Amino acid sequence: MQVYTDGTVLVTHGGVEMGQGLHTKIAQIAASSFNIPISSVFISETSTDKVIKQGSGLVLFGLRIRFFMDSLFTICREVE
Helix, strand or coil: CEECCCCCEEECCCCCCCCCCHHHHHHHHHHHHHCCCHHHEEECCCCCCCCCCCCCCHHHHHHHHHHHHHHHHHHHHHHC
């Protein structure tokens, strides 16, 4: 996951979109976690050079996004 200064977020994951709405669900989780519009979330194509180990499902990935967001906010508060 990459967070840019313009407020957009790029999420790379190890899932495969096969019409089940995986990209949409992941974008919704990221948008909700960062409290940003879904239009500010971008999903990149799956690539093993970015995502080496895939977790065991959408819930686990959602928890990873939440953990990343909490960690990022903690670091930002420390910098202030």
